[in-house]
Amino acid sequence: MLNTPTPELLNQLKQIVGPSGVVDQPQDIAPYLVDHRKLYRGATSLVLRPESTEQVSQILKLCHAHHIGVVPVGGNTSYCGGATPSSAGNEIVVSLSRLKRIRHIDPDNYTLTVEAGCVLAEVQQAAEAADRLFPLSLGSEGSCQIGGNLSTNAGGTAVLRYGMARDLVLGLEVVLPDGRVLDDLNALRKNNTGYDLRDLFIGAEGTLGIITAATLKLYPLPRTRVTALVAVDDPAAAVALLSFLRSSGSDALSTFELMPRIAIELVCRHIAGINDPFDDTHPWYVLIEASTAQLTDHLTEELSEVLVRSQQNQLVREVLLAQSSSQREFFWRIRETIPEAQTRAGGSIKHDVSVSISDLPKFIEEGTALCKGIAPEGVMVIYGHLGDGSLHFNINTPDAGAHPEFFAKKTALNNAVHELAMRYRGSISAEHGIGQLKRDELVEFKNPVAMQLMHTIKQALDPHGIMNPGKVLAGD
Amino acid sequence: MSKILVCIKRVIDYNVRIRVKPDGSGIVTDGVKMSINPFDEIALEEAVRLKERGIASEVIVVSLGPTETQQQLRVGLAMGADRAILIQHDTAVEPVTVARAFLKVVEQEAPLLVITGKQAIDDDNAQTGQMLAALWNRPQACFASRLEINGNSALVTREVDDGMETLEVDLPAVVTTDLRLNEPRYVKLPEIMKAKKKQLDVLMLNDMGVPVSQQFTTLKVSPPPVRQKGVLVKDAKELIDQLKLKGVLQ
Ligand SMILES: Cc1cc2nc3c(=O)[nH]c(=O)nc-3n(C[C@H](O)[C@H](O)[C@H](O)COP(=O)(O)OP(=O)(O)OC[C@H]3O[C@@H](n4cnc5c(N)ncnc54)[C@H](O)[C@@H]3O)c2cc1C
Secondary structure, three states, X not given: OOOOOOHHHHHHHHHHHOHHHEEOOHHHHHHHHEOOOOOOEOOXXXXXXXXXXXXXXHHHHHHHHHOOOEEEEOOOOOOOOOOOOXXXXXXXXXXXXXXOOXXXXXXXOOEEEEEOOOEXXXXXXXXXXXXXXXXXXXXXXXXXXXXXXXXXXXXXXXXXXXXXXXXXXXXXEEEOOOOOEEEEOOOOOOXXXXXXXXXXXXXOOOOOOEEEEEEEEOEEOOOEEEEEEEEEOOHHHHHHHHHHHHHOOOOOEEEEEEEEHHHHHHHHHHOOOOOOOOOOXXXXXXXXXXXXXXXXXXXXHHHHHHHHHHHHOOOOOEEEEOOOXXXXXXXXXXXXXXXXXXXXXXXXXXXXXXXXXXXXXXXXXXXXXXXXXXXXXXXXXXXXXXXXXXXXXXXXXXXXXXXXXXXXXXXXXXXXXXXXXXXXXXXXXXXOOOOOOOHHHHHHHOOHHHHHHHHHXXXXXXXXXXXXXXXXXXXX | OOEEEEEEOEEEOOOOOOOEOOOOOOEOOOOOOEEEOHHHHHHHHXXXXXXXXOOOOEEEEEEEEOHHHHHXXXXXXXXXXXXXXXXXXXXXXXXXXXXXXXHHHHHHHOOOEEEEEOOOOOOOOXXXXXXXXXXXXXXXXXXXXXXXXEOOEEEEEEEEOOEEEEEEEEOOEEEEEOHHHOOOOXXXXXXXXXXXXXXXXXXXXXXXXXXXXOXXXXXOOOOOOOOOOOOOOOOHHHHHHHHHHOOOOO
């Protein structure tokens, strides 16, 4: 059982970080009490902002001894309430935002060691300043932190080429729930020395400890990027196009994002400065990008050739190729402003599912039919990272009104989409994680043996259950 | 019928982080992405639109630069220019030399209109269009945000400090383009393929009888001073104290 911190304990905790690391006034605490999607509202009497691994260690040691729940928070952009404390108010929040030094960059080893509170965009910039690429890229990169990215094993738009956050980490520094520091900040690509402990903490959503620093993999900085916006008939054509591009030797492919007509209409209507770049309307679109470290025309030539053949084979309806950086940015802006446009258009019920790429077209078709059966008034906004098999499978309200009768169908819609995903051996959380949002569903959908193992690991590392209580796994 | 000549420049892409050479002799251009000067892209778009509206019969895109400039000319052809001319020269030249070289092409082609960007984003000279008009002895209307052709004259609206100014110029004339004139189009794949087959003539600057003057010498190129890290202040009082300390407030 977890305790409520006494005033004396709160004082001890405040002393660890000093006055500049204490947030205890209600108006300053307020932003930590709601999640990005405003689904949850929590309570706490103290937010600590440590500025060293040592301070994090002391905080956890004390909380471990007194059985106090600790909620780590990075950029607070979680889509599943992962960093929002419970409404009971007895947990403390630990924000990593002051732990933000770039510790070391090693261009020859293609590695970068940063502290957990570095904002993703700053990490990308630090790499670029050394003529390197840190490829993780998400819509929230201006606010989310590397610690949060690793804790959620974030995905994003370059997974097709570079993998998830997990694939971009070599070493970690983690403060364990009892305050011990696991210093595993190695920068090695080969290191077979027992269990891979690092991977335990990546994607653990703060339930096994606090990540304080990471050594990340870097890649050559692309000098040539070819970006195309392609119109296709349907998701099946998009999948066929992806296969064709890959088998035609496009190793350089880094992005393949599917968007429906409705997404283009929403961004044109709700986002300033965006208009439909095509003359005609099309049912589906794909944003494609290929890149290479060479400064070359060959990539444009190659991709154009393959796309010309795709057009001849009627695999694609129309192709626009960005002719300048500003056109490239414009194509990306269309894709990246879909979430915002969707929010402005009204409320929505969201799913973050993945299935094998070959099953995606059928999944979209069957999922749409199921959802339309339950909520005929809903607007299907299905888009996402087709290149890695994941989809934002969202259903919007018909307009910006409140629509309580639509939201009453939320559980039915969630179940329908998630059960369908399971039938395809897919995932109910491709990249956003479990947090509080999907905790109870996880029990229904995840293999029981896997659930048992997760509890065993949690019990071994965090016997008092102080780390991010009630997230991912239900407490006792 | 009438021709439009569009002058474009190959410049470092505006997205590239500019680096100064360690010896201060210039900026690093090796391995750096190059693009059409964005203002010139607007000039191209305007010319192609005039052709689409039946006001011009042919759009010719011209540039002075190294042989790689053919890439930017091909983009111009994909956007809708009919043919391209490269005046090849491997080192950078001053605006007056560029204007003199373009004048040769103008004399050859006798266009109704020459359109170019109001300035190039690399050295920000904003001189080539004006010099070309002077050498050609024809009117100029610079920084256009609207362009309307009526027979033998053009109405050109330009943004000035206190509002909008509209000029009427006799054609032929030189017009330079501002950002607000239009938004360049998105190029469809078939146009890009077609552009590969369009005519692209190469002239050598050294064979054109153009004096290559060197009136300026670059003494030193240096990066702007690095911005100082900001400080966080607790309250208004500390802010005022800090400002006084820095001598901003008395
Ligand atoms: C506009 C927008 C677009 C997005 N696009 C994507 C996308 O394409 N792909 C994707 O995967 N996600 C996406 N997300 C979701 C979100 O940005 C990611 O999950 C991100 O990785 C969260 O980082 P954060 O720093 O904000 O973490 P937070 O929200 O602060 O925390 C997330 C979880 O990690 C824990 N945590 C945070 N820091 C630490 C730490 N140092 N140690 C231990 N635990 C920690 C928290 O307790 C919480 O459980 C998007 C979000 C938004 C708002």
